[in-house]
Amino acid sequence: MRILVVGGGGREHAIIKKLRENPKAETIYALPGNGGIAADAVCVPVKATDIDGICAFAKEHQIDYAVVAPDDPLVLGCVDRLQELGIPCFGPEAKAAVIEGSKAFSKELMRKYGIPTAACEIFSDAASALAYVESCAIPVVVKADGLALGKGVIIAQTREEARDAVKTIMQDKKFGKSGDKVVIEEFLEGPEVSVLSFTDGKTIVPMISSMDHKRAGDGDTGLNTGGMGTVAPNPYYTEEAAERCMREIFLPTVAAMNAEGRTFKGCLYFGLMLTADGPKVIEYNCRFGDPETQVVLPLLESDLLEIMLAVTGERLAGTEVRFSGRHACCVVMASDGYPVKYAKGFEISIPEADASKVYVAGARLEDGKLLTDGGRVLGCVETADSLAEAVEKAYALVSRVHFDNEYYRHDIGSRALAARGEER
Numbered sequence: 001m002r003i004l005v006v007g008g009g010g011r012e013h014a015i016i017k018k019l020r021e022n023p024k025a026e027t028i029y030a031l032p033g034n035g036g037i038a039a040d041a042v043c044v045p046v047k048a049t050d051i052d053g054i055c056a057f058a059k060e061h062q063i064d065y066a067v068v069a070p071d072d073p074l075v076l077g078c079v080d081r082l083q084e085l086g087i088p089c090f091g092p093e094a095k096a097a098v099i100e101g102s103k104a105f106s107k108e109l110m111r112k113y114g115i116p117t118a119a120c121e122i123f124s125d126a127a128s129a130l131a132y133v134e135s136c137a138i139p140v141v142v143k144a145d146g147l148a149l150g151k152g153v154i155i156a157q158t159r160e161e162a163r164d165a166v167k168t169i170m171q172d173k174k175f176g177k178s179g180d181k182v183v184i185e186e187f188l189e190g191p192e193v194s195v196l197s198f199t200d201g202k203t204i205v206p207m208i209s210s211m212d213h214k215r216a217g218d219g220d221t222g223l224n225t226g227g228m229g230t231v232a233p234n235p236y237y238t239e240e241a242a243e244r245c246m247r248e249i250f251l252p253t254v255a256a257m258n259a260e261g262r263t264f265k266g267c268l269y270f271g272l273m274l275t276a277d278g279p280k281v282i283e284y285n286c287r288f289g290d291p292e293t294q295v296v297l298p299l300l301e302s303d304l305l306e307i308m309l310a311v312t313g314e315r316l317a318g319t320e321v322r323f324s325g326r327h328a329c330c331v332v333m334a335s336d337g338y339p340v341k342y343a344k345g346f347e348i349s350i351p352e353a354d355a356s357k358v359y360v361a362g363a364r365l366e367d368g369k370l371l372t373d374g375g376r377v378l379g380c381v382e383t384a385d386s387l388a389e390a391v392e393k394a395y396a397l398v399s400r401v402h403f404d405n406e407y408y409r410h411d412i413g414s415r416a417l418a419a420r421g422e423e424r
Contacts, residue, residue, distance in 0.1 A: 001024045001025055001026055001027075001064040001065055001305075002026065002027045002029070002061060002062060002063050002064045002065075003019060003025055003027070003028045003029070003063070003064065003065050003066070003067065003305075004028075004029045004031065004054075004057070004058055004061075004063045004065070004066040004067070004087075005019070005028060005029070005030050005031070005033075005041065005066075005067045005069060006031050006048050006054060006066065006067065006068045006069055006070065006073050006078060007030070007031075007048050007068075007069035007070045007073075008030060008031075008032045008033050008034045008037065008043075008048065009034070009070070009290055009361045009362075009376075010290055010291055010293075010294055010332075010359040010360065010361035010376065010378065010379045011069055011070075011288050011289070011290035011291070011293040011294065011359075012030060012033070012037065012069050012070075013034075013036060013037050013040070013359040013360050013361070014293045014294045014297050014298075014359050014381075015067060015069060015288065015293065015297065015304070016028055016030060016037060016040050016041050017040055017297075017356070017359070018297045018300065018304040019067070019304055019305050020040060021303065021304070021305075022303050022304070022305040022306065024305060025305060027042065028040070028041040028042065029041060029042045029043075029044055029057070029061065029063070030042070030043045030044070031043075031044050031046040031047075031048065031053075031054055031057065032044065032045050032046055032047055032048065034360055034361070034362065034363050034364065034373070035360065035363040035364040035365035035366075035370050035371070035373070036348075036358070036359075036360020036361075036363045036370060036378065037360060038365055039355065044057060048070050048072060048073050049072050049073055049076060051073065051076055051077065051078050051081055054073070054078060054081075054082070055081050055082060055085060058082055058085060058087055059085055063087050064087075064088075065087070065088055065089070065090075065305075065308075065309070065312075066079075066082050066087050066088070066089045066090070066091075067089070067090045067091065067308065068082070068089060068090070068091035068287075069091070069287055069288060070287065071097070071100055071101070071147050071285065071286060071287055072147060074091055074092060074094070074097040074100075074101075074266075074286050074287055075094060075097045075098070075100070075101035075147060075286070076094065077093070077094035078091070079091045079092060079093050079094070079097075079266075080093050080094055088309075088312045088313075089312065090266055090267075090308040090311060090312055091265075091266040091267075091286075091287065092264050092265055092266045092268075092286050093265075095261070095262045096257060096262045096263060096264040096265070096266075096286065097286040098262070098286075099257065099262075099264065099268075099284045099286055100147070100269075100283075100284055100285045100286040100287070101146060101147060101286070102145055102146060102181075103143050103144070103145050103146075103183045103283070104122045104145045104181050104183055106281075106283070106284050107120050107122065107183055107185070108122075109253075109256055109257075109260070110256075110281060112256070113252055113253075113255070113256040113259070114252070115248070115249055115252050115253060115256065115281060116248055116249065116277075116278060116279065116280045116281065117185075117280050117281040117282075118141070118185040118186045118187075118188050118273075118280060118282070119185065119186045120183050120184060120185035120186070121136075121183075121184050121185075122145075122181060122182070122183050122184075123170075123181065123182050123184065124180065124181045125170075126166060126167070126170040126171050129166045129170060129182050129184060130163060130166050130167075132184060133156075133159060133162040133163055133166060133184065134159065136162075136184065137186065137187070138156065138157070138158060138159055138162065138187075139155060139156055139157045139158075139187040140155075140156050140162050140184060140185070140186065140187055141153065141154070141155055141156070141184070141185050141186070141187055142154045142156055142162060142165035142166060142169065142182055142183075142184050143182060143183040143184075143185070144169045144175045144178045144179045144181075144182060145178060145179070145180065145181035145182060145183060146175070146177060146178030146179070146180070146181075147178055148175040148178050148179075149226065150214075150224075150225075150226045150227070151175075151224055151225075151226075151339070152169070152175050152178060152179070153224070153283075154168070154169075155187065162184075166182060166184075169182050170182055188273045188275050188280060188282070189273075189275060189276075190273045190274045190275040190276065191211075191234075191236035191273070191274045191419070192211070192212070192271070192272065192273055192274075192282065193209050193210075193211065193234045193236060193237045193241075193271075193272045193273075193274060193279075194209065194210045194211070194212055194230075194234070194269065194270070194271055194272070194289055194292045195207065195209050195210075195237070195245065195250075195269070195270045195272060196210075196267055196268075196269050196270075196288060196289060196292060196293070196296055197250060197267065197268050197269070197270065198266075198267060198307055198311055198316060198321060199254055199264060199265065199266070199267075199268050199311070199316070200265050200310065200311045200312075200313075200314045200315070200316040200317075201254065201257075201258060201263040201264060201265050201314065202254075202314060202316070202317065203316040203317040204246075204250050204251065204254050204268070205316060205321045206242070206245075206246070206250060207296050207300070207321075207323065208232050208233045208295075208296050208299050208300075208323045209232065209233045209234040209237035209242075210230050210231065210232040210233065210234055210289075210292045210295055210296055211230060211231050211232070211234040211235075211236075211415070211416050212227050212229075212230050212289070212291070212292060213227065213228045213229045213230065213409060213411075213412055214227060214228070215228070216228060216338065216339060216409075217409065218409050218410050218411045219411065223339055223340070224339070225334075225338065225339045225375075225376070226290065226291075226339070226375075226376055227289075227290060227291045227292075227332065227376075228331075228332045228334065228376075228408070228409045228412065229291065229329070229330055229331045229332050229379075229408075229409060229412030229413075230291050230292050230294065230295045230328075230329070230330045230412075231295060231327070231328065231329045231330075231387060231390070231391070231412065231413045231416045232292075232295040232296055232299060232327065232328045233327070234416065235387075235416050235419040235420045236274055236419055237274075241274060241279055244278060244279055245270070245272065245279050248278070248279070249270060249272070249279060249281060250270065253268070253270075253281075253284070254268075264286075265311055265312065265314070266286070266287065266311065267286075267287055267288045268284065268285075268286065269284065269285030269286070269287065269288070269289050269292075270284065271283040271284070271285065290361075291330050291332055291359075291376075291379050294330040294359045294379045294381050295328035295329065295330045295381060296328075298328050298381060298383050299323045299324050299326055299328055299383065300321075300322075300323055300324075301322045301323060301324050302319075302320050302321050302322045302323075306319065307319055307321055324383075326383050326384060326385055326390075327383065327384055327385070327386060327387040327389075327390040328381060328382070328383045328390055329381070329382055329387070329390040329391045329393070329394040329412060329413050330359070330379045330380065330381045330394065330412075331379065331380045331394045331395060331397075331398050331408055331409070331412050332361075332376050332377075332378070332379050332408060332409075333377050333378050333379070333380065333398060333401060333403075333406050333407070333408045334375055334376050334377055334406075334407050334408060335362075335372055335374070335375055335377060335405050335406070335407065336405045336406065336407040337405075337407075338375035338376065338407065339375055342375055342405070343405055344371070344372050344373050344374070345371050345372060345373070346371060346372045346403045346404040346405050347369050347370065347371055347403060347404075348363055348370045348371065348372060348377065348378070348401070348402070348403040349401065349402045349403065350370070350378075350401050351400050351401075354397055354400055354401070357380065357381050357382060357397060358378055358379070358380055358381070358397070358401060359378060359379040359381060360377070360378045361374060361376045361377060361378055361379065362374015362375060362376055362377045362378075363377060363378065372403055372405070377403065377406070378401070380394050380395075380397040380398045380401060381394065381397075382394040382396075382397055386422075387413060387416060387417060387420060387422065388417060388422050388423070390413075391412065391413035391417065394412070394413075395410075
């Protein structure tokens with residue numbers, strides 16, 4: 001099979017490494033890929049948002065199957081366009097990808113179908129939003145409606161911060177048209193859990209849960225990032241919580257999307273908060289999370305390509321999806337200064353023996369050398385029989401990977417270990 005994977009980050013590297021395990025995956029193309037992905041796939045310099053370019057390439061190279069991984073091309077209708085060419089795809093059509101593409105849509109969906117989430121108000125003009133924050137409960141969460149690279153959510157601890165958040169999103173247009181609307185919702189408390197799931201619109205199969213670490217600094221301090229590391233499974237996500245989420249959130253969401261004529265097929269991501277009142281949805285994503293994918297897929301024992309083909313063919317109910325009982329830890333190595341300003345172009349050194357456990361996100365090849373080319377440069381991933389061992393091994397791997405200007409958190413997994421009554 002000739003497989004095309006749209007995207008070029010650590011998530012895509014993890015997907016490609018897993019797809020390669022199937023002997024049917026004869027050739028894998030990554031559009032655009034990156035310097036590290038080039039070791040595992042044929043990288044083609046076509047942007048993930050260049051839908052015309054992706055379709056032209058797919059047609060010319062007679063692609064048998066496509067995996068559209070990032071949010072932007074999904075929301076832009078990449079799957080729709082490829083399917084029009086007769087190319088089967090893993091990923092939702094645009095009408096279903098709106099579940100992530102518009103927070104206002106997803107909140108209205110949950111409100112309409114009784115899916116537990118934070119109470120909220122939605123505004124399309126700044127004056128009304130600013131008036132609302134003068135009287136709403138504080139702290140409060142202010143969200144840009146559209147896609148914002150995972151950075152369009154501001155937790156305002158004071159009324160002044162809430163005003164600034166509205167102005168930043170709606171008046172300063174920090175996130176462009178994604179800030180034409182804002183969702184202002186109640187602040188929820190409790191452990192956060194990420195659950196990726198396979199669904200073909202009829203059956204939904206959750207994957208292993210994970211715990212992301214969004215803040216740039218140790219102790220969950222500093223600015224929000226795309227994610228500085230992950231562990232799986234999440235110790236807060238008990239069997240009881242999983243059963244309740246399936247009953248109250250997962251199945252109702254699939255049913256709601258079907259009822260709206262927006263059947264979702266692909267990877268549906270649930271960002272959850274385990275509150276005192278039970279699990280609630282913080283957000284939906286219409287694709288694999290990053291860097292959650294980097295800890296979830298290494299624990300998948302079943303064949304990823306076969307699962308994806310089953311999702312596309314609506315055969316998921318009869319397909320084995322099995323995960324190991326092990327633990328995984330991913331530590332993201334970033335460029336110092338991320339997520340604001342950082343230098344690029346530093347050579348990356350990865351021992352050959354460790355290459356299979358390193359997922360490259362922001363790097364380019366130049367004269368045969370792998371150089372840093374982004375904020376999040378790579379993720380070091382290890383698995384083990386215990387979480388403590390997985391964390392220890394991941395940091396040992398970090399110590400063997402080098403580039404100038406490197407930065408990483410030193411406490412990935414600490415909260416999870418504490419929840420388990422363990423120490424690193």
